[in-house]
Amino acid sequence: MLVGNPMNAQQLEVCEVQGLNASRIPRHVAIIMDGNGRWAEERGESRVFGHMHGVEAVRLSVEAAMELGVRHLTLYAFSTENWNRPKEEVAALMNLLVDTLVKEVRELGNKGVRLRTIGDIAALPEICQTQLKEAESATKQNEGLDLILALSYSSKWEMVEAIKQLIDSGISPEKVTAECVSDHLSTKGIPDPELMIRTSGEHRISNFLLWQLAYAEFHFTPTLWPDFKKASFFDAVRDFQNRERRFGGLLDTNHNVTVK
Secondary structure (H helix, E strand, C coil): CCCCCCCCCCHHHHHHHHHCCCCHHCCCCEEEEECCCHHHHCCCCCHHHHHHHHHHHHHHHHHHHHHHHCCCEEEEEEHHHHHHHCHHHHHHHHHHHHHHHHHHHHHHHHHCEEEECCHHHHHHHHCCCCCCCHHHHCCCCCCEEEEEEEECCHHHHHHHHHHHHHHCCCCHHHHHHHHHCCCCCCCCCCCCCCCEEEEECCCCCCCCCCCCCCCEEECCCCCCCCHHHHHHHHHHHHHCCCCCCCCCCCCCCCCCCEEC
């Protein structure tokens, strides 16, 4: 099974320069952005300082994804577990989110980026909810890249919500299928990620897209998130292309999978 997206001349050129196979660019990349706090502490600064500098890594990752023709980019921005952090850090994160959205939404729109959110958005402060809705509305017609922010998100929360919806629908147990479950997740209508990247050297997925990452390739890098550059993104895609993706089947010489 090959992955690939229709590409323009600029995207094809970037692939050629980076030594990447344009026919095997993942449609959907998910990133766990980790290491802001450690990056700041290494510099004798507060954790919030690291979060502020992590914004540039988000911008560079969006640009790199667009340059390669990636269709969907999901960023794990704030988990449900993050609510347990010190109140000052949570408040600063929320303010940073609002400020960034206000500043970036016009530029995102001009680049053809469509903003989406997944997670328990109702748990966010009202001002954050308002800014998110406005940003989503302002970019909903764009078709260049789906930028999906996972906010107040956890996969266990998401699956519990899906189960509740299935029960409420009155569906009989024998009619429940994997497709049924997928249709009740926050990511309904979005293809599952083929590549998941985690920064900071941690080797776990921290309650992130547990259902959707079933067949994804994982790329773990020791790079702390504020130091994650375009080259880092390209390296992750290069690593992805060096994998043999079998999905439980057999791989032929043309990298096509046959299930037997």
